[in-house]
Amino acid sequence: MPRPNFQQYISAHPDKVLVLDGGQGTELENRGIDVANPVWSTVPFISQDFWSDKSSSDRAIVHGMFQDFLRAGAEILMTTTYQTSFKSVGENTPIKTLDEYNTLLDRIVQFSRDCIGEEKFLIGCIGPWGAHVCAEFNGDYGPAPQEIDYYGYFKPQLDNFFANDNLDLVGFETIPNIHELRAILSWDESILSKPFYIGLSVHENGKLRDGSSMHDVAQLIRDRGDRLNKNLTLIGINCVSFNHSAGIIEEIHKELPDMPLIAYPNSGEVYDTVKKVWNPNSNPQFTWDAVVKRYLDAGARIVGGCCRTTPDDIRQIADAVKKYAA
Numbered sequence: 001m002p003r004p005n006f007q008q009y010i011s012a013h014p015d016k017v018l019v020l021d022g023g024q025g026t027e028l029e030n031r032g033i034d035v036a037n038p039v040w041s042t043v044p045f046i047s048q049d050f051w052s053d054k055s056s057s058d059r060a061i062v063h064g065m066f067q068d069f070l071r072a073g074a075e076i077l078m079t080t081t082y083q084t085s086f087k088s089v090g091e092n093t094p095i096k097t098l099d100e101y102n103t104l105l106d107r108i109v110q111f112s113r114d115c116i117g118e119e120k121f122l123i124g125c126i127g128p129w130g131a132h133v134c135a136e137f138n139g140d141y142g143p144a145p146q147e148i149d150y151y152g153y154f155k156p157q158l159d160n161f162f163a164n165d166n167l168d169l170v171g172f173e174t175i176p177n178i179h180e181l182r183a184i185l186s187w188d189e190s191i192l193s194k195p196f197y198i199g200l201s202v203h204e205n206g207k208l209r210d211g212s213s214m215h216d217v218a219q220l221i222r223d224r225g226d227r228l229n230k231n232l233t234l235i236g237i238n239c240v241s242f243n244h245s246a247g248i249i250e251e252i253h254k255e256l257p258d259m260p261l262i263a264y265p266n267s268g269e270v271y272d273t274v275k276k277v278w279n280p281n282s283n284p285q286f287t288w289d290a291v292v293k294r295y296l297d298a299g300a301r302i303v304g305g306c307c308r309t310t311p312d313d314i315r316q317i318a319d320a321v322k323k324y325a326a
């Protein structure tokens with residue numbers, strides 16, 4: 001294995017900041033894959049042709065996306081498995097059994113590894129419970145979020161990813177609800193048995209989407225004390241507003257000064273909620289250069305982009321990381 005253990009790597013290279021890839025789901029859409037489906041960016045992998053026909057056009061598109069992110073400077077990349085929970089796949093595709101599901105995940109991970117080569121780090125990406133009911137941006141987990149069986153929901157994907165040596169890190173992404181966060185933090189090293197991170201889904205006002213403050217979030221982590229899972233390697237934010245992201249990272253850093261952070265917001269575009277269109281960000285205070293500098297000053301160790309970020313964004317991030325990382 002040419003790659004070191006990810007957590008050891010992070011602590012042995014305290015000045016290293018890794019450039020992550022960009023928003024894969026939206027990038028696959030930009031490149032012509034129709035992801036309007038409950039399993040979203042998992043769609044290309046569901047077709048048997050993807051695996052049997054080496055010249056399939058979807059195969060070339062996914063491969064091309066990884067190559068472009070690598071060329072832009074990405075050093076750590078993600079599998080496109082955000083909507084690939086056993087429940088989502090089982091309810092919305094012909095894949096029904098655990099055996100078939102494990103074959104699907106094994107194939108996606110191996111394909112992603114083959115695309116990026118043995119040297120780069122690979123993250124197994126896991127969307128939140130809310131992703132299967134479209135609640136990751138409002139945090140509304142119904143009347144009894146504390147009673148949801150989060151472990152039952154995640155278990156098939158966890159069992160697969162934590163046993164797969166092709167994955168260096170597992171990422172829980174876009175977590176919007178404090179009960180879900182508490183559940184993840186309660187799973188010990190026998191379940192989350194390799195390095196993992198948690199990306200929070202945070203509102204522009206700096207609160208978790210369910211209204212919890214970053215202080216509440218940090219308190220949950222501090223309260224774990226010695227029982228905090230040793231494999232928790234980073235915490236941070238993903239798919240949050242670009243313009244608000246640096247302030248949120250700074251707030252988390254104030255609360256958890258020793259914790260390595262991860263930041264990958266949306267693109268710098270600003271969503272017009274009335275016209276329902278994305279407009280370019282014309283505020284000169286917020287460029288990748290300026291925002292990445294603030295992330296790094298606040299302890300970020302992995303920086304990249306989420307939805308609507310492209311290889312061009314990743315290139316700008318890589319340039320800023322080169323400029324500001326010590």
Ligand SMILES: [Zn+2]
Pocket residue numbers: 023238239306307
């Ligand atoms: Zn996103």
